[in-house]
Amino acid sequence: MLRKAFAIAAALGLAAAAQASLAATTQATPKDVHWSFEGPFGRFDQEQLQRGYKVYHDVCSSCHAMHLMSYRNLGQVGGPFYDPKYPNPNDNPYVKAIVQDYKVADIDSDTGDVIHRPATTADAFVSPFANDAAARASNGGSLPPDLSLIIKAREDGARYVYSILTGYQPAPAGLTVPANRYYDPYMPGDMTSFWHGAGPAPTGGFIAMPLQLTPNRVTFDDHVMATPDQEAKDVVAFLAWASEPHQSERKQLGFAVMIYLVIFTGLLYASYRRIWRKVAH
Amino acid sequence: MSGHSTYEPKTGIERWLDTRLPIIRFGVDLGDFPTPKNLNYWWTFGAILGVCLVTQIVTGIILAMHYVPNATLAFDSVEHIMRDVNYGWLIRYIHANGAAMMFLAVYIHMFRGLYYGSYKAPREVLWLLGMVIYLLMVITAFMGYVLPWGQMSFWAATVITNILGSLPVVGPPITTWLWGGFAVDDPTLNRFFSLHYLLPFVIAGVVVLHIWALHVPGNNNPTGVNVKSEADTVPFHPYYTIKDAFGAGVFLILFAAFVFYNPDGMGHADNYVPANPLVTPAHIVPEWYLLPYYAMLRAVPNKLLGVLTMFGAIGVLFVLPWLDRSKVRSMRYRPTARIFLALFLLTCLVLGWCGAHEPDAAVIPGVGPGFVLVDYGINTDVWLSRLGTLLYFAYLIPVQLFLPLFETPLPVPESISTPVLSHPASVPAGATSAPEKKG
Numbered sequence: 001m002l003r004k005a006f007a008i009a010a011a012l013g014l015a016a017a018a019q020a021s022l023a024a025t026t027q028a029t030p031k032d033v034h035w036s037f038e039g040p041f042g043r044f045d046q047e048q049l050q051r052g053y054k055v056y057h058d059v060c061s062s063c064h065a066m067h068l069m070s071y072r073n074l075g076q077v078g079g080p081f082y083d084p085k086y087p088n089p090n091d092n093p094y095v096k097a098i099v100q101d102y103k104v105a106d107i108d109s110d111t112g113d114v115i116h117r118p119a120t121t122a123d124a125f126v127s128p129f130a131n132d133a134a135a136r137a138s139n140g141g142s143l144p145p146d147l148s149l150i151i152k153a154r155e156d157g158a159r160y161v162y163s164i165l166t167g168y169q170p171a172p173a174g175l176t177v178p179a180n181r182y183y184d185p186y187m188p189g190d191m192t193s194f195w196h197g198a199g200p201a202p203t204g205g206f207i208a209m210p211l212q213l214t215p216n217r218v219t220f221d222d223h224v225m226a227t228p229d230q231e232a233k234d235v236v237a238f239l240a241w242a243s244e245p246h247q248s249e250r251k252q253l254g255f256a257v258m259i260y261l262v263i264f265t266g267l268l269y270a271s272y273r274r275i276w277r278k279v280a281h
Numbered sequence: 282m283s284g285h286s287t288y289e290p291k292t293g294i295e296r297w298l299d300t301r302l303p304i305i306r307f308g309v310d311l312g313d314f315p316t317p318k319n320l321n322y323w324w325t326f327g328a329i330l331g332v333c334l335v336t337q338i339v340t341g342i343i344l345a346m347h348y349v350p351n352a353t354l355a356f357d358s359v360e361h362i363m364r365d366v367n368y369g370w371l372i373r374y375i376h377a378n379g380a381a382m383m384f385l386a387v388y389i390h391m392f393r394g395l396y397y398g399s400y401k402a403p404r405e406v407l408w409l410l411g412m413v414i415y416l417l418m419v420i421t422a423f424m425g426y427v428l429p430w431g432q433m434s435f436w437a438a439t440v441i442t443n444i445l446g447s448l449p450v451v452g453p454p455i456t457t458w459l460w461g462g463f464a465v466d467d468p469t470l471n472r473f474f475s476l477h478y479l480l481p482f483v484i485a486g487v488v489v490l491h492i493w494a495l496h497v498p499g500n501n502n503p504t505g506v507n508v509k510s511e512a513d514t515v516p517f518h519p520y521y522t523i524k525d526a527f528g529a530g531v532f533l534i535l536f537a538a539f540v541f542y543n544p545d546g547m548g549h550a551d552n553y554v555p556a557n558p559l560v561t562p563a564h565i566v567p568e569w570y571l572l573p574y575y576a577m578l579r580a581v582p583n584k585l586l587g588v589l590t591m592f593g594a595i596g597v598l599f600v601l602p603w604l605d606r607s608k609v610r611s612m613r614y615r616p617t618a619r620i621f622l623a624l625f626l627l628t629c630l631v632l633g634w635c636g637a638h639e640p641d642a643a644v645i646p647g648v649g650p651g652f653v654l655v656d657y658g659i660n661t662d663v664w665l666s667r668l669g670t671l672l673y674f675a676y677l678i679p680v681q682l683f684l685p686l687f688e689t690p691l692p693v694p695e696s697i698s699t700p701v702l703s704h705p706a707s708v709p710a711g712a713t714s715a716p717e718k719k720g
């Protein structure tokens with residue numbers, strides 16, 4: 001029903017009007033994946049979030065920061081390690097255990113020296129690099145973007161990131177691939193100047209990130225098979241949650257609000273009919 | 282404001298207050314205001330706009346408690362609202378979608394005015410004040426969009442301030458003054474925040490004048506015929522308070538559907554990427570409610586003329602009451618004008634579509650740009666924008682001036698109550714002398 005309402009709104013040219021077309025840049029349409037967190041009643045699967053966090057932690061976090069996330073977020077309502085026994089996420093044993101692996105740069109308040117103290121649950125995720133220049137220096141000049149908002153920062157973000165991660169392909173013959181770059185049809189790009197083959201240039205672009213997700217790249221604690229596809233789906237679910245940690249709460253509250261508004265508006269309509277019943281109009 | 286007053290102070294203290302500050306009388310008179318009894322649901326959008334304005338102000342004040350107007354901190358402070366502030370996500374989504382919903386409401390409100398001729402004498406000042414409100418809304422929304430300091434915020438600010446810079450003589454100083462420096466940067470963000478906080482209160486002030494100007498001539502109505510007797514009216518309260526409340530309820534359902542189920546649907550993904558002056562986004566587009574103007578701007582090959590066209594598109598609406606030569610207010614009785622208005626609405630929607638696409642994008646997909654006329658193929662967005670711009674002004678100037686010379690309006694009822702008793706569609710034209718009964 002809601003979908004229909006949206007379709008109507010789109011037809012009116014409201015929601016869809018901002019959709020832009022692409023000029024010389026091309027990009028393959030993201031793969032059609034379905035997510036548990038989609039739609040008005042979508043929810044995150046907590047086990048998937050835990051596996052996704054593990055992929056982020058074991059693989060992505062060596063290059064990508066998530067500076068908008070704090071360790072305590074992992075234990076908050078809706079998070080991967082939420083446990084109703086610990087309403088305060090700072091008491092959550094998983095979160096406390098995760099934090100033990102990290103040190104945070106700080107100033108010693110007695111001496112003023114730069115020190116590294118143990119991280120607390122309130123600290124933001126420790127970034128892999130001290131600054132952007134250091135991140136570029138280690139990645140052949142390219143900056144691995146912060147992943148805190150990545151799913152919202154791309155059009156159709158969940159499908160897009162999933163497709164990027166699983167979409168690496170050997171470059172077709174006739175395509176000159178620059179050093180430290182990889183061909184991925186799902187990455188937006190303009191290949192015309194790199195193309196020497198027959199016909200139109202291939203769709204997609206180059207990405208500076210090497211292929212990350214290989215079979216058994218991580219070992220999942222729940223014995224789910226760590227195929228590249230599974231790893232990609234799980235990490236995307238985690239990133240989707242991190243992009244908007246309150247989204248399940250938003251949909252739940254929305255349901256109550258919609259019911260309330262429909263009843264309330266119905267009552268207003270009944271009052272309206274009653275008040276106007278003696279007036280010819 | 283409404284002339285006679287029915288208020289009689291009953292208690293001593295009310296009498297005392299009434300001779301010093303007749304504020305209770307004022308409220309009672311507002312409630313008693315005689316309002317035509319045939320207003321349809323298009324008339325509920327004024328009240329809906331009031332609800333929107335209050336919603337924007339209340340949510341905005343709360344957002345400002347957590348937002349930091351600083352180029353290095355603004356983006357993260359918005360995310361702090363989304364993540365850490367209790368129900369911050371809700372407040373921000375209401376504010377962001379509320380702006381778009383308010384534009385939806387204002388466009389309906391304005392088209393209502395166009396259709397029923399509500400801008401014509403004696404309501405010209407009411408219309409002018411409405412246009413002032415609309416102009417202030419555009420400025421406020423633009424400045425608000427800059428505040429999260431994402432890529433679209435930054436680049437929209439850059440494009441628009443540069444556009445203003447193309448105005449002769451005043452342009453460059455205005456741009457520098459808006460920037461507070463030599464490019465869009467921290468000082469720009471700070472003054473935009475300050476003005477974004479200020480302008481809604483200015484709008485609220487103009488709304489008071491707007492309603493004052495409404496209460497002097499009173500409401501227009503779907504027939505466009507003046508109120509002749511008390512039989513044509515009902516007191517505003519409870520008749521229209523309840524009707525407006527119902528209209529607002531329906532509107533809020535649509536609003537909530539966006540807030541809770543598609544809160545970023547009207548936004549752009551790039552605005553979740555922090556502003557970066559070194560990286561230009563592939564497509565810089567304004568929010569949907571400003572797309573038609575953006576299309577007109579790009580339709581004109583000369584930058585200055587483009588800017589003048591864009592401002593002219595708003596400016597010409599200000600003088601509409603003096604361009605329209607027709608004596609008949611409501612388009613219910615102007616079948617030809619009705620067709621032109623429908624085409625005008627279509628033109629605005631097509632211009633919006635054009636604004637969302639690149640100038641060289643194909644209009645009919647798959648057939649190529651076609652024969653090149655001057656600079657672009659005829660099957661391109663830019664040529665459709667040019668056609669749209671032409672039709673936009675054609676409707677607002679020549680059609681308003683000359684259509685009344687050629688059209689034959691249908692007979693107009695003598696009073697509101699006449700067609701109220703027998704709907705015009707079901708009555709042979711000219712049957713305006715149906716027996717008048719008290720409603």
Ligand code: HEM
Binds near residue numbers: 331390397484502
């Ligand atoms: C914040 C924005 C606005 C608010 C809160 C507002 C509020 C109202 C209200 C409460 C009414 C009386 C109820 C009704 O007829 O709908 C009204 C009437 C009117 N408004 Fe607005 N308005 C706004 C913007 C505008 C704009 C942008 C225009 C057009 C330029 C406009 C033009 C009119 C006209 C012509 C009427 C008289 C309608 C009639 O009686 O037929 N208003 N407005």
